[in-house]
Amino acid sequence: MNPAMRRFLLPAFLLLLAVAPKLLPPFYITLINYIGLYALVALGLVLLTGVGGLTSFGQAAFVGIGAYATAYLTTTPAAELAPWLAFFGQSPWLTLIFGLTATGLLAITLGSLTLRLSGHYLPLGTMAWGLSLYYLFGTVSFLGRQTGLGGIPNIEFFGIVLDDGPSMYYLIWAFLLAGIFTAQNLLDSREGRAIRALKGGIVMAEAMGVNTSRARMIIFVIAALQAATSGWLYAHLQHFVSPTPFGLHLGIEYLFMAVVGGAGYVWGALVGAGIITILKHWLQEFLPKLLGQSGNFDNIVFGIMMIVVLLRAREGIFPLLRKIGSRNSTQTIKPFNPEAEPLPKRDMPPQGDTLLEVKHVTKRFGGLVANNDLSFTVKAGEVMALIGPNGAGKSTMFNCISGVNPPTEGEVVFRGKVISGMESRDIAKLGMSRTFQHVRLLPTMTVLENVAIGAHLRGHRGVIPAAWRLDRKEESRLLAEAARQIERVGLKEHMFDAAGSLALGKQRIVEIARALTADPSLLLLDEPAAGLRFKEKQALAELLRKLRAEGMGILLVEHDMDFVMGLADRCTVMEFGELLAEGLPEEIQTNPKVLEAYLGGADE
Numbered sequence: 001m002n003p004a005m006r007r008f009l010l011p012a013f014l015l016l017l018a019v020a021p022k023l024l025p026p027f028y029i030t031l032i033n034y035i036g037l038y039a040l041v042a043l044g045l046v047l048l049t050g051v052g053g054l055t056s057f058g059q060a061a062f063v064g065i066g067a068y069a070t071a072y073l074t075t076t077p078a079a080e081l082a083p084w085l086a087f088f089g090q091s092p093w094l095t096l097i098f099g100l101t102a103t104g105l106l107a108i109t110l111g112s113l114t115l116r117l118s119g120h121y122l123p124l125g126t127m128a129w130g131l132s133l134y135y136l137f138g139t140v141s142f143l144g145r146q147t148g149l150g151g152i153p154n155i156e157f158f159g160i161v162l163d164d165g166p167s168m169y170y171l172i173w174a175f176l177l178a179g180i181f182t183a184q185n186l187l188d189s190r191e192g193r194a195i196r197a198l199k200g201g202i203v204m205a206e207a208m209g210v211n212t213s214r215a216r217m218i219i220f221v222i223a224a225l226q227a228a229t230s231g232w233l234y235a236h237l238q239h240f241v242s243p244t245p246f247g248l249h250l251g252i253e254y255l256f257m258a259v260v261g262g263a264g265y266v267w268g269a270l271v272g273a274g275i276i277t278i279l280k281h282w283l284q285e286f287l288p289k290l291l292g293q294s295g296n297f298d299n300i301v302f303g304i305m306m307i308v309v310l311l312r313a314r315e316g317i318f319p320l321l322r323k324i325g326s327r328n329s330t331q332t333i334k335p336f337n338p339e340a341e342p343l344p345k346r347d348m349p350p351q352g353d354t355l356l357e358v359k360h361v362t363k364r365f366g367g368l369v370a371n372n373d374l375s376f377t378v379k380a381g382e383v384m385a386l387i388g389p390n391g392a393g394k395s396t397m398f399n400c401i402s403g404v405n406p407p408t409e410g411e412v413v414f415r416g417k418v419i420s421g422m423e424s425r426d427i428a429k430l431g432m433s434r435t436f437q438h439v440r441l442l443p444t445m446t447v448l449e450n451v452a453i454g455a456h457l458r459g460h461r462g463v464i465p466a467a468w469r470l471d472r473k474e475e476s477r478l479l480a481e482a483a484r485q486i487e488r489v490g491l492k493e494h495m496f497d498a499a500g501s502l503a504l505g506k507q508r509i510v511e512i513a514r515a516l517t518a519d520p521s522l523l524l525l526d527e528p529a530a531g532l533r534f535k536e537k538q539a540l541a542e543l544l545r546k547l548r549a550e551g552m553g554i555l556l557v558e559h560d561m562d563f564v565m566g567l568a569d570r571c572t573v574m575e576f577g578e579l580l581a582e583g584l585p586e587e588i589q590t591n592p593k594v595l596e597a598y599l600g601g602a603d604e
């Protein structure tokens with residue numbers, strides 16, 4: 001499909017949506033209404049699970065909160081409610097506000113309890129509160145127990161009573177499209193990149209200044225609010241609520257929808273909800289006929305289908321559709337204004353000023369002493385090399401300095417401030433940036449977007465401006481800065497390539513660009529030349545010399561001795577966590593202890 005046709009796709013889809021209620025029989029309208037309701041919940045899961053990597057089985061419970069909040073408040077006589085609740089009960093629009101507020105508060109509470117859980121504990125945690133809320137709906141007498149609550153009034157919209165499927169249709173789809181639109185905008189922003197960075201690992205995201213707990217909480221709350229909105233719409237479509245649709249079973253089904261559609265793609269939510277709703281309906285109708293007996297065969301077929309999707313199309317069905325649509329599939333080429341006003345820069349300390357002081361740092365992992373009483377300094381405008389055989393403790397030292405692990409003993413001072421014990425993101429704020437020995441990029445994101453994560457601390461616009469595209473001016477400046485750094489490290493022609501498609505050596509250079517985008521005064525590079533070809537190494541050395549001349553301090557961990565010796569101003573040599581030698585490169589090269597450590601069988 002050519003780009004002109006793709007541009008035509010969305011308006012055509014919207015037009016089709018607009019006229020559908022006029023053309024289709026009521027049965028299909030109902031079906032499409034349900035697809036819309038489900039897709040709204042699945043959309044939250046796309047953000048939460050697909051983008052943020054947090055799995056929740058409990059979304060149906062949030063749908064229940066939205067539904068029950070409005071059901072209870074709009075059907076209970078005002079005299080029986082506390083005055084402030086009676087106020088909300090006057091109109092479904094007020095109960096929507098009430099339901100969203102209640103859901104938001106509950107999500108923050110549940111999130112602060114469960115989001116800290118890692119691995120499979122988080123999904124288990126979501127199941128736990130999903131079940132509790134489900135049983136709460138079925139147990140509390142004022143919520144009607146298993147009988148539920150009926151007689152929920154119609155929503156009115158500027159005098160129009162939304163009393164049937166077709167009229168609710170427009171409201172449901174307006175909410176869904178607004179949800180898709182804002183989610184897409186959010187992902188394409190500074191906060192969105194911070195959220196997407198979660199999948200690159202907490203250590204990387206925090207090193208770029210992202211508050212990962214906050215980023216997780218943001219998507220958790222957004223997903224909960226979208227689910228609650230769906231519940232509110234559902235209650236006023238059905239005019240009746242009971243606990244069944246808010247149980248764990250539906251919680252799992254929502255997750256199915258997100259995964260089948262394509263958990264990383266906002267439109268995947270719609271594709272997944274559409275496919276599953278239609279298929280389910282179809283299977284419920286035809287399977288019993290086909291098999292000549294009644295039963296829940298649809299669930300069995302679903303299970304099988306899920307396994308097939310996981311095996312054959314792990315990314316879901318939406319990306320497959322997109323691939324059919326165009327050859328050049330995953331990259332979205334983001335237009336940005338390279339002329340955007342440059343971001344303000346940090347004051348660089350004068351050449352020769354001490355930037356970093358490592359004072360008697362010891363780091364123990366249980367009985368293992370990875371760093372033993374090490375001290376050294378890095379000055380502005382110098383390249384300080386930290387060398388030593390594999391396992392000497394160099395990366396551990398990087399982690400002590402950059403706040404990934406606090407030192408067990410000793411102190412790290414950066415620009416006059418004690419930073420040992422500080423959070424990695426707070427250290428980043430002071431002007432320290434780093435790369436990783438094991439590259440930590442988001443492989444499906446473009447080089448430009450990856451590098452722009454480095455600019456996180458140089459922007460300020462939050463989630464709401466991003467969702468409504470009020471952040472475009474700042475966003476242009478951040479992207480232009482990222483582009484400048486990509487050009488600076490010589491990767492301009494790869495700007496819009498997926499980072500994962502680059503050779504490993506080039507990915508290391510992308511990490512340097514990302515670190516530079518943070519505008520650091522101290523750069524920590526963990527084996528930047530590994531995997532580079534000779535020419536590329538020369539170019540990297542040239543770049544580091546230029547940075548040094550601009551006054552940047554560089555702490556360099558590197559294995560390639562030729563590379564280090566041609567570049568470093570001073571060297572510190574480590575072995576088994578201890579200081580072996582320090583001095584000028586030429587002194588180090590002839591130091592017998594160093595020669596022995598390197599030639600005496602230590603693997604390199």
Ligand code: ADP
Binds near residue numbers: 365388390391392
């Ligand atoms: P280098 O970067 O010099 O090759 P590292 O700093 O990666 O060395 O490792 C030094 C030693 O510390 C190794 O023995 C390694 O196994 C150990 N080590 C590093 N990180 C951890 C950790 N998080 N937990 C336990 N041991 C660790």
Ligand code: MG
Binds near residue numbers: 394395
């Ligand atoms: Mg290492």
